[in-house]
Amino acid sequence: MGLLSLLIFLPLAATLLILLLPANLQKSYRYIALGITLTQFFIAGSLYLQFDQSAAGINTVEGYQFVEQIPWIRLSLGSLGQLEIDYFLGVDGVSLPLLLLCAFVMLMAVGASWNTSKSPKGYFALIMLLNMAVMGIFTALDFFLFYIFYEVMLLPLYFLIGIWGGANREYAAIKFFIYTLFGSVFMLLIIVGLYFSVINPETGAHTFNMLHMMNPDNYVDGSFFAYLNNYNEVLGIPARMIGFIVLFIAFAIKIPIVPLHTWLPDAHVEAPTPVSIILAGILLKIGGYGIIRVCYSIFPDMTVDANWWLGLIGIISILYGALNALAQTDLKRLIAYSSVSHMGFVLLGLASMTAEGMAGAVFQMISHGFLSAALFFLVGVIYDRVHDRYIYNFRGLASLMPAYTGFVAVAFFASLGLPGFSAFIGEAFVIIGTFNAESVGTGIPRWMAIAGSLGILLSAVYFLWTLQRMFFGQTRVKGGEEWLTALKDVTIRERIVLFPTLALALLLGVMPSLVFDTLNSSVLNLVSLLSPYF
């Protein structure tokens, strides 16, 4: 069993172990979860250190590392040939940093769920199941396997939001589920279409292998998604464009883009803190990752045709998300909308199709991954104490909780893109990439870069305004004396979670090469995959 399989199946083993242990050992569940996520973090970390940074990834199996490929399902379908599905894992420069992020955020989530008292057995079992699914998504290279992990991820999340969530949890849980499933069932149809269009050059059979799907030579002439001799149209739109659009929508729901973002604020507001952390830290990244791995790599020609629209959607998400964040009075909702805004940068960067822009986009995903996790954790800190998070119910917290205020201030400054923190690097690279796009000729106009910068400005406005409203001035809280005693400063456990996260933001802000070096050759390869179609 390879290291990647170990990463995926360790949490599954933890799930089974937790389910088998009797309820009187329920104190041990969180230690099992912690132990497993720590192990995963070290495995992912060691993979990161061993990774050969020159490997190009993306579309060749040689470019991937720690590859595991075992034949899994071989179904004979008579005249339709044989269904070939492999258990095929591997990581490249794009997925490995995200995998490490995943392990890190999971660790934070377990830290944040330390005091869960409502049926901890089911809770930790589901968290571990979710952990398995997301690890699988970031490593799977077979589209079928990818899809299975993608769908399996939904089930634990439904229950995590639905059982441990807030007042309106049923609505939020099913809304989240429906949105994602809506995208993914149509994705299934496209997967089937791709399956019939692509031939495995070694065996001559149809295949679900994503890497084969990325090579134009493997397409059957005249098949539904063929590059050549393809006159297939659906409602007057070429088949390949339809394929691209459907897959893009499936992942765009996850990012989420405006106007498909409405599940996000609901899900975040209702979800318990650890689930919010996972949602913001990992799940939104699955959208961005899916666009790179699937939409960009399998449909590069269509991506180039569509990228003006992608850029526009990115801009709209950035500005609309930011303006919405300005109007929020619920702190968690504000951060949810700030996520929409920040993930818009990812899309803008990807649309720019320049090396800087795309590297910036991946960097932004990683930076937003742990920063938004930290922000949601910080909201959780205050919510745990007084079960309220309305901005106007708090004032002058700085004198009451000085350390907490310090953490919040750092997290806010880091998120709004202050130079020296990771978000600045990500956003700056995206803006630079977008600005350069016109000279490369990818079709992204310069005004989009300017609109993106406006988004950074707006994020400074809402973060600083919130800081001012909640933390500065005369101490005054809605709940009176009771709240004043309840609002204790951050505990040791909370410090242990927060400190490394914010230190990481600073570290990556000062030494972005830690990520960029790993990322670089894969991003360059992606650009070279796209550039023939410019």
Place this chain on the structure above:
Amino acid sequence: MEGLTTQISTLLDQIMVSIPVFKPELILITAFIGSIFASLFIDQRWKHGSLSFAIAGIVLSAYYVYTQLGQTQTGFFGMLQIDTLSVYARLIILGLLLPILLLIQQYTKDNGIKNLGEIYSILLAATIGMNLLTISTNWLMVFIGIETLSISSYILVGYFSENKKNVETAKLQSEATMKYVLFGSVCAAVMLYGLSLIYGFTGNLDFTSTAHIQGLIVAPKVMSSIAILFVFVGIGFKLGFVPFHLWTPDVYQGAPTPITTFLSTVPKVAALILFQRLFESWTSTLFYFGELTMLFITVVGIVTMLVGNLIALRQSDAKRMMAYSSIGHTGFLLMAIISSASADYTTLLFYVSVYAIMTIGVFAIIQFLEKNIGSTELVAYSGLGKSNPVLFTVFTLLGIALIGLPPTAGFIGKLLVFTATFDLYQHTKDIPILLLLITGALTSVISLFYYFKIPLFAFLRKGESTERTLPINSVAYFIAVVCGIAMLLYGLFPNLLSGLFSQ
């Protein structure tokens, strides 16, 4: 006189030769009679007498069906056609009957019903009818098969209605039976009328024969179209597709739960196989009735999926919800028929067996809960998930399989059907087929809403009463868990199931 004697001897010869072909059904007939006698004489001393007879008959019959594998035979002047499809179909039917027999036994035990051994023999009679449907291409045999099945089903639905204990349920059951009989006989009559027209046009009752097809080609277009549509009425009644689905909700809700389990699974397999044969032989010709059949099934498939799933959204009773869900699945089964390439039925058989297993699992749980909490209302499941995690995890898992989500076999089945249909679309570029695909995908999303009502009530809502752990002492519980595990196992390793169909 001389000529007649030689004719008689050839007739007798033919019959003698045909008897081995008919062996599995003969065993069923023997078991049918045997279990009637057992219920009369043995059941007083040993209460499982008739049940054991039925089970032994089914197992033995399945064995003889299995020996027919790999050989193509005809019997009784081409009335019976034994081929691979019919062997697998009958094996599935017989295999599904075993859990259903056990569920019925559990039901009679739970409700304190005694001396009702005849129910097993009626079930065996229904099985004979279903077997006939899968091995015949002759309209006469088909009609006999459908009627045997229908009449047995009417009795099964109303069988427990004299149960004095619960007047309300008994009333519901009589009502369901009445509706079922009326609807069924009208459909049968219409079908018979259609058949008589078809016989008039063709002079031949074998729907695969050349004479039959040629007859249909020369017949006046309007008349033969009407005749064909009339025939579809009869099949539509058995399969329960729109617009002949109107009986399903009431009958499913009114019938005793194990009988509902039976009605929603096994007869569908039989009717589906018949429809598959019909579809194959008619659409292989390039004439208008081939197109008519194709268009009919496509449109009906789309409408059935939409109607079944959309109405299921509004249901609050688990059995009624499952009735509409099974209508929706019928639409999907029609899609499987359209897409299944000739001479390869892996997709169809895979989907149909997966559908049957998950449906049996769900109904087993409904039966178990009905016994323990006395209700089939979804609201009554509130808060039970926490105290009975295994049961409701299995329930949720089966729901996931019914939606068609990984990692369950329901997903693999759906994927196979989508794959085959997409292949068809790629060849024909027919817009209706694309619409069929899109509807199939869309209704999966819709079905999520109602299947997830189960975990919604069980896990997310709190119950009114205090938490209670239900006693695990029922065959139904065991069957449900086995079905759940099978769904997961076949989902991860579909070869285990599909391998059975490709020997």
